[in-house]
Amino acid sequence: MTLELVAGEDRFNIEARRGRTAELIAAIGAAFGQAPADGPQTVEAGGFSFVGVGPSRWHAIARGKDRAPRRAALIAAARDLATVVDVSHxxxxxxxxxxxxxxxxxxxxxxxxxxxxxxxxxxxxxxxxxxxxxxxxxxxxxxxxxxxxxxxxxxxxxxxxxxxxxxxxxxxxxxxx
The missing domain is CATH 3.30.1360.120 (Probable tRNA modification gtpase trme; domain 1)
Structure with missing residues (x-):
């Protein structure tokens, strides 16, 4: 068995605006090739792990060296549909x-x-x-x-x-x- 410290990740909290969850899921799906699940499930899409952490709420986890363009694409996809906050720290x-x-x-x-x-x-x-x-x-x-x-x-x-x-x-x- 191995225990590892997971280093080098960006983690974003995404919370859909009231009444906009379905639109947000569709927008992220269109931008990254697969929509996040609306529930406690992980979906891998477009270099992110979208982890359902609550109703209409996800953590988008990005790893690897090309995180900046993915971050920009995530923010663009969420536009006025959600609040996106970098919680990596x-x-x-x-x-x-x-x-x-x-x-x-x-x-x-x-x-x-x-x-x-x-x-x-x-x-x-x-x-x-x-x-x-x-x-x-x-x-x-x-x-x-x-x-x-x-x-x-x-x-x-x-x-x-x-x-x-x-x-x-x-x-x-x-x-x-």
């Missing part, structure tokens, strides 16, 4: 991967992480060891990402290490992804 994310990742996480969250209940791409805002986190299973399905307010990063790291230690966790400070 406010979150720290860790990725836990490996065949026993769910076994470690289930010690910390009150969610059923069975693949039938929490399939690849699933997302949830939940509590993990007393912290509010955004948990998502990657669309490839082999890893989980936990994002937390950056002031709780050390606490999240320690909780994940403690829950994973019996599975021989390997810690990797990730390069930009």
């Amino acid at each position: 406010g979150f720290t994310a860790f990725r836990l991967s490996g065949p026993r990742a769910a076994d470690a996480l289930v010690k910390l969250v009150r969610l059923d992480l069975d693949p039938a209940a929490f399939p690849p791409g699933a997302a949830a805002a939940t509590e993990l060891h007393g912290m509010s986190v955004q948990l998502r299973r990657t669309t490839a399905g082999h890893a989980y990402e936990c994002a937390v307010a950056r002031s709780f990063a050390a606490s999240l790291y320690n909780a994940l290490i403690h829950a994973s230690h019996q599975y021989a966790v390997w810690v990797d400070l990730a390069e930009e992804v």
